[in-house]
Amino acid sequence: MRKVALSGLLARKTRLALTALAVALGVTLISGTYIFTDTINRSFDRIFQVSLEKVDVVLTPDDDLGGEDRTTIPLDRALLRRVRAVPGVATAEGVINDPNGTVLGNDGKPVSKGPPTFIASLEGPAFRALEVVDGRLPRTDGEVILDKGTVDREGFALGREVAIQAAAPKTRLRLVGSTTIAGATSLGGATFAVMTLRDAQRLTGKVGRFDAIDVGAQEGADAGALVRRVKAIAGPGVVVRTGSQQAESQSADIRGGLSILSTALLAFAGISLFVGAFIIFNTFSITVAQRAREFALLRTLGATRRQVLRSVLGEGLTIGVLGSAAGLLLGVAVAKGLKALFSTLGVDLPSSGTVLLTRTVLVSMVVGVLVTLVSCLAPALRATRVPPVAALREGVAMPETRSSRLLTPLALVLTTLGVALLALGLFAGSGTNAALTLVGAGAALAFLGVALLSPRLVPPIAGAVGAPLERAFGLTGRLARENSVRQPGRTATTAAALMIGVALVCFASIFAAGAKQTIAKAVDSGLRGQLIVQNQSGFGAFTAAAGAAVRREPGVAIVSPVRGGQTRVTGVGGKSRLAGIDPASFQRVYHLRVRAGGERAVRDLQDGQVLVTQDFADEHGTRLGSRLRAATPRGRAVTWTVTGIIEDKAGLVGPLVVPNPTLRRAFGVTSDQLTLVAFRPGADPGALKARIDALLARDFPQAEALTAEQFKSAQRDQINQLLGLIYALLALSVIVSLFGIVNTLVLSITERTRELGMLRAIGTSRRQVKRMIRLEAVITALIGGILGLVLGVGLSVLVTRAIDDFNLAFPVPTLIAVLVASGVAGVLAAVLPARRAAGLDVLSALAHD
Amino acid sequence: MIVTATSVTRRYGTGEASVDALRGITVGFPAGQFTAIMGPSGSGKSTLMHILAGLDRPSAGSVVVDGTEIAGLDDGALTQLRRDKLGFIFQSFNLLPVLTAEENILLPLSIAGRDPDRAWIDQLIDTVGLRDRLRHRPAELSGGQQQRVAVARALAARPAVVFADEPTGNLDSTTSAEVLRLLRQAADEFGQTIVMVTHDPESAAVADRLIVLRDGLLAEDSAGTAVPATAPAPAGE
Numbered sequence A: 001m002r003k004v005a006l007s008g009l010l011a012r013k014t015r016l017a018l019t020a021l022a023v024a025l026g027v028t029l030i031s032g033t034y035i036f037t038d039t040i041n042r043s044f045d046r047i048f049q050v051s052l053e054k055v056d057v058v059l060t061p062d063d064d065l066g067g068e069d070r071t072t073i074p075l076d077r078a079l080l081r082r083v084r085a086v087p088g089v090a091t092a093e094g095v096i097n098d099p100n101g102t103v104l105g106n107d108g109k110p111v112s113k114g115p116p117t118f119i120a121s122l123e124g125p126a127f128r129a130l131e132v133v134d135g136r137l138p139r140t141d142g143e144v145i146l147d148k149g150t151v152d153r154e155g156f157a158l159g160r161e162v163a164i165q166a167a168a169p170k171t172r173l174r175l176v177g178s179t180t181i182a183g184a185t186s187l188g189g190a191t192f193a194v195m196t197l198r199d200a201q202r203l204t205g206k207v208g209r210f211d212a213i214d215v216g217a218q219e220g221a222d223a224g225a226l227v228r229r230v231k232a233i234a235g236p237g238v239v240v241r242t243g244s245q246q247a248e249s250q251s252a253d254i255r256g257g258l259s260i261l262s263t264a265l266l267a268f269a270g271i272s273l274f275v276g277a278f279i280i281f282n283t284f285s286i287t288v289a290q291r292a293r294e295f296a297l298l299r300t301l302g303a304t305r306r307q308v309l310r311s312v313l314g315e316g317l318t319i320g321v322l323g324s325a326a327g328l329l330l331g332v333a334v335a336k337g338l339k340a341l342f343s344t345l346g347v348d349l350p351s352s353g354t355v356l357l358t359r360t361v362l363v364s365m366v367v368g369v370l371v372t373l374v375s376c377l378a379p380a381l382r383a384t385r386v387p388p389v390a391a392l393r394e395g396v397a398m399p400e401t402r403s404s405r406l407l408t409p410l411a412l413v414l415t416t417l418g419v420a421l422l423a424l425g426l427f428a429g430s431g432t433n434a435a436l437t438l439v440g441a442g443a444a445l446a447f448l449g450v451a452l453l454s455p456r457l458v459p460p461i462a463g464a465v466g467a468p469l470e471r472a473f474g475l476t477g478r479l480a481r482e483n484s485v486r487q488p489g490r491t492a493t494t495a496a497a498l499m500i501g502v503a504l505v506c507f508a509s510i511f512a513a514g515a516k517q518t519i520a521k522a523v524d525s526g527l528r529g530q531l532i533v534q535n536q537s538g539f540g541a542f543t544a545a546a547g548a549a550v551r552r553e554p555g556v557a558i559v560s561p562v563r564g565g566q567t568r569v570t571g572v573g574g575k576s577r578l579a580g581i582d583p584a585s586f587q588r589v590y591h592l593r594v595r596a597g598g599e600r601a602v603r604d605l606q607d608g609q610v611l612v613t614q615d616f617a618d619e620h621g622t623r624l625g626s627r628l629r630a631a632t633p634r635g636r637a638v639t640w641t642v643t644g645i646i647e648d649k650a651g652l653v654g655p656l657v658v659p660n661p662t663l664r665r666a667f668g669v670t671s672d673q674l675t676l677v678a679f680r681p682g683a684d685p686g687a688l689k690a691r692i693d694a695l696l697a698r699d700f701p702q703a704e705a706l707t708a709e710q711f712k713s714a715q716r717d718q719i720n721q722l723l724g725l726i727y728a729l730l731a732l733s734v735i736v737s738l739f740g741i742v743n744t745l746v747l748s749i750t751e752r753t754r755e756l757g758m759l760r761a762i763g764t765s766r767r768q769v770k771r772m773i774r775l776e777a778v779i780t781a782l783i784g785g786i787l788g789l790v791l792g793v794g795l796s797v798l799v800t801r802a803i804d805d806f807n808l809a810f811p812v813p814t815l816i817a818v819l820v821a822s823g824v825a826g827v828l829a830a831v832l833p834a835r836r837a838a839g840l841d842v843l844s845a846l847a848h849d
Numbered sequence B: 001m002i003v004t005a006t007s008v009t010r011r012y013g014t015g016e017a018s019v020d021a022l023r024g025i026t027v028g029f030p031a032g033q034f035t036a037i038m039g040p041s042g043s044g045k046s047t048l049m050h051i052l053a054g055l056d057r058p059s060a061g062s063v064v065v066d067g068t069e070i071a072g073l074d075d076g077a078l079t080q081l082r083r084d085k086l087g088f089i090f091q092s093f094n095l096l097p098v099l100t101a102e103e104n105i106l107l108p109l110s111i112a113g114r115d116p117d118r119a120w121i122d123q124l125i126d127t128v129g130l131r132d133r134l135r136h137r138p139a140e141l142s143g144g145q146q147q148r149v150a151v152a153r154a155l156a157a158r159p160a161v162v163f164a165d166e167p168t169g170n171l172d173s174t175t176s177a178e179v180l181r182l183l184r185q186a187a188d189e190f191g192q193t194i195v196m197v198t199h200d201p202e203s204a205a206v207a208d209r210l211i212v213l214r215d216g217l218l219a220e221d222s223a224g225t226a227v228p229a230t231a232p233a234p235a236g237e
């Protein structure tokens, strides 16, 4: 029996390859994701290990509640003195390592738009881990050494001046060398500017203060015991770790950051495998039907049902193993591709060799094989139900099963259940992992339900789509339509695979369009000032000195800084974003709608008071007068009274709003996230904007001033970039579904060989045959496209309902483009099958059975 | 002559394993004649017919259909020839299951993008007696009815010649007789040239002329001319 299964496989190489590919692509993304993240993690592990190798104990501010821009409350000189006095401490040194710097390139623009630029002090030889590649280390103030990656990228020559900006206005330092850490020229695209401690403190606005204190133990002192002793004098808000613990903690931070990415990538792999499952199911269903005679013959020759089952599952197993193995290998290439993709986005991730963990192999193989086996189980069971007597009858049909009668009710139940789960995930929990899982499972069930329902939808949709084709192409159009509804189940499954990809593309585009519109509306209705100053990178903080300088420009009436921090509120899970505003001026540059507490709530906001958004209030049952206990990075808690409930469609300030002085005192946040600027009446806005632009370019190139239009367009660009990434990843599942169309067509053509021979014999040209196949593919693809469009629209309506104040907008041109693209995809999928059908030899086709 | 074959040979395969299906056949089919080709299994009947119909190419020799030498034609030209000049009736009825009986009859015209001559089609439909079955699909028709549809289809485009390969091979004797009567009627009433391969002497008896093949050679021809076996002539191209 095994021979039967294998010979069956070899006889159908194209199908084998196409089916295996359906699994392989999903598995590719799984293994690619793992290899990619594992490789990066390992490189960073090494970098951190090496850089902390000589440090026995290190003190850092607790960064759990550091600002969103990684700002922390610096350590002070008094602490350094206390540390030096701890028994067992040989040396202790305060260092600066601030991630909010900017190095300017030859064009005067920041060298990095995404990854951070670190301003670091040169550690003493006892702790130093830098390797000088070219030039030398800085010796005096005014000298800087940069990482080799940046020096090479920018083509900086040694000896020239490099402009750097952090908290202080732009400063020029002489470039004296380039450096690597642990041999890595690139640290995820991050830039390192290393200078004297004095320069570093001055540039980062931390004169007399440090980002970390490195400690060297005396000969023979136990690091663990030393950590305990240092902890005793360090006080709250300071973390004390051994060097290796610190390296691990930094590695863990990187892993945490990457895990968001890898979870997202794996989700897309899951989508692609889900689509692949449809293809495998369909392919097996068709071939089992085509081979019914063969199974019957085997049964008459004495094969048991179990043997028939085993032979089909054996085929599935082979395909699963081959596909998964291919996917695993392709994953290596994908990992490289991902790295390349990220480096074009400016994130140059380090990698030292390719890391292929056993876990990667196991997960890829097991998932791939399981998906294949599960997908071919139903067809395999069907094969066992072919009665032996079928071998003797002409034109055997597969036995009709009870399950096919139950299909429609089952489909309805699944769809309903899916939508219910989806709604539950969306409305009951919010943003938690469990809720997201519910949403995912609900969507999958809904897709499955609609897929099962779709055999009923195929004939009407094919009719609607086919009618114009028939009018345009006559007989070939007619035959294409008829052929597509010949086996509605087959067409439905093929189309459903494409439907999933299309639905998600539509969903993403609708969601993005809504987000853009929501932001645009909020800016239009909220912004009363003329300019928004923000970090060039689009996120991250920048020095408050920039705003202060803008304020001095004649013609500027108001400069109102908005700052950002994080806190943990008792009774609220996780961290909450915390915004700081200048109450006196805020409402004059931005109109925040106050839902409760009165319009004056914003202007009157004082230390000890907090404004919360309506969302936050609804979710946590907060009312006017409620008291919130918020944790600070210093390890204490403060209590705030809710004095206003606001609406914040743009997400400009976030769920909690306090006055800036509170944020400075309790959270140490002194830099701005956004600075809103209003002009004096009568000021020439064009000229004033130009002066402000020039001012920022001269002294604070880290910041940029945007008009409302520019700000909206910057936000749109960011959303579009993300959307592009999502499209690219969804393209994978669309490609899988195209293979499904190819596969189904090839199998159907085999079935209809004799018909094609007859058509050719009575005068059908090759071109007509090709067109007929192509149109059939187009109809199938358009059915998928239409179902996907409807489902995508439905899904986005449902999901956006769960988001307060979301403006639902339909990007009609995009949606039409998606539909057209599905048709074009059908044409592409038909290339091979059409060529095959047209290339058939008329005589042998006629003799085909 | 509507169709003439001159010194046609056909060899399958090469070397040791090669089979000479036709070993030099010269034959002509005049307009309006209904010819039956008989002969033992493997004698080359189907091969000859396929070559006459441009479905297969001779190894050597020439075939002229309605004035066109077809030996050197490419696929497109052959397709055009089949479309314009030839009709086919196959042993297994070979209808398109997705089309109705009427659509199947009109199929050659639809393929060619020609408007049907309604009067002619109506006459055909009445001749084959399928007026009340026009909206049915092949699966809803009996074997005999399906073959009658096939006959009507072959005649629909008024081809110069209709080729039929064992058209009654899958039918019982009653329905066979019906189909043969139809072919006879086509020859008599419409002057249709017909070339029919058959196994069955009774079927052959309906024809005007009987040709017998044996081992790839023309063994008998009731048209009277004694046909001597000719050696394969060098290809005329």
Ligand SMILES: Nc1ncnc2c1ncn2[C@@H]1O[C@H](COP(=O)(O)OP(=O)(O)O)[C@@H](O)[C@H]1O
Residues within 6 Å of the ligand: B012, B013, B019, B020, B021, B039, B040, B041, B042, B043, B044, B045, B046, B047, B048
């Ligand atoms: N495609 C082919 N390849 C090889 N040999 C063939 C092929 N078609 C026919 N033959 C051989 O050519 C000879 C004539 O076949 P055919 O014309 O089908 O005979 P008939 O129709 O009279 O039974 C037979 O010996 C047959 O085996």
Ligand SMILES: [Mg+2]
Residues within 6 Å of the ligand: B045, B046, B047
């Ligand atoms: Mg034959």
